[in-house]
Amino acid sequence: MIRRLVLWLDDRLGAASFARKALRKAFPDHWAFMLGEVALYCYIVLVLTGVFLTFFFTPSGQDVVYTGPYAPLRGARMSAAYASMLVLSFEVRAGLVMRQIHHWAANVFVAAIAAHAMRIFFTGAFRRPREINWIIGTCLLLLAMAAGFTGYSLPDDLLSGTGIRIAYSVLLSVPVIGTWAAYLFFGGEFPGPGTIQRFLSLHIMILQALIVGALSLHLIIVWHQKHTQFRAPGRTEDTVTGSPLFPNYTLKSIGLMFAVFAVLAFLGGMVQINPIWLYGPYDPTTVSAPAQPDWYVGWLEGLLRLFPNWQINLWVVQIPEPFFPGVLIPALLFLIYALWPFIEQAATGDRSVHHFLDRARDAPARSGFGVAGVAFMALLTLAGSNDILAHVFGVPVEWITEILRGAVIVVPVVFGWATYALCRELKKQQEEPKPLWHALRRGATGGYAEDERR
DSSP states (O other), rough: OOHHHHHHHEEEEEEEHHHHHHTTOOOOSSSGGGGHHHHHHHHHHHHHHHHHHHTTOOOOOOOOEOOSSOHHHHHHHGEEHHHHHHHHTSTTTHHHHHHHHHHHHHHHHHHHHHHHHHHHHTTTTSSOHHHHHHHHHHHHHHHHHHHHHHHHHHTTTTTHHHHHHHHHHHHHHHHHHHHHHHHHHHHSSOOOOHHHHHHHHHHHHHHHHHHHHHHHHHHHHHHOOOOOBBTTTOOOOEEEEEHHHIIIHHHHHHHHHHHHHHHHHHHHHHHHOOOOHOOOOOOTTOOOOOOOOOOHHHHHHHHHHSOOOOOOOEEEEEEEEEEEEIIHHHHHHHHHHHHHHHHHHHHOOOOOOOBOOOOOGHHHHHHHHHHHHHHHHHHHHHTTTTTHHHHHSSSOOHHHHHHHHHHHHHHHHHHHHHHHHHHHHHHHHHOOHHHHHHHHHHHTTTTTEEEEEE
């Protein structure tokens, strides 16, 4: 019966030839290519746990009195959203572990996208004909950060409420349209009764639809263009070498999927994250210290803390201080990042089609810029914890701020130049691999590699 059904479908859809070709499609063997899959499997966990959480979350800012089992907050006034998160954490079976798995998956999801992007950048995988996918990947990174921030803000605890207050102030600082944008996203002055509902709509509908659309388009383009590969004996620009999709690559990918699920489940069950009951409900008159956001927006926090108190008045338009570190500089950084393939093309004059990947030493200037950018973002993230650093080292927070203001300018330049010089020297001194090494490299695939025409 199954055979007749398959034949019936093939007679009408002609799917057999496509399936035969697809199952023999070559996929890369190198471990670095699995970073994107880690992000994909984290997203699957986010969707599954997110559906569970929506069954118990109350997206309302209505004032209620908590009467649940958590004694320190019993009798306290709070929003219905925060109260529902306490119920989820303490009264719903597996509620807390689902919350924590969801939160850990969000952090790992953004981290995997960032690591995947760095692999693409340092190996030059963004070059022609893959510029469009680089831009789509940049959009995915932004969407992942936005989804993480809106989800992190839904519990309406003191820590997330402080982050929303900062985001509201930054949005208000945008000249001319800031007030209208703040009304659109927050439903009026913050804190307001409609903020949580709007953040929930953004988090589970608008942003998820955009992520699924961008991710689908990203994978379709990868399937069509086929993957890049490192140089090796016997490989050419016209062929793709790797494991066939089935069974080799499929089994390896399924193993990775279960490994990602297991790690996230372990983290959710054994490592505490975002204990909202310790922060308490949001109170506009109170800010917890030290208050730290999730790591992927820590660099934005650092920008706000380091930037000087500059305010510009242009005729009737006032540009408040938060606009520069909160809107202008991040927009410029992401614009440069998204347009990097075209910037490199203009700088080098290289507009050729590339299917082979570079090593870091093969492009010293690119590697230097990349390391400088990573150092810059790392220092900004560190600056988001300047109060903690001041407490740990026992010095005034103003000292830490001034030191980091100088460091974000000097350190990236030093690291970038050192990387550039090192890559140039390695490139100059590199020798041709010996024939024995050629044979070992060629035999490392164990007979499972397949060549496919591009």
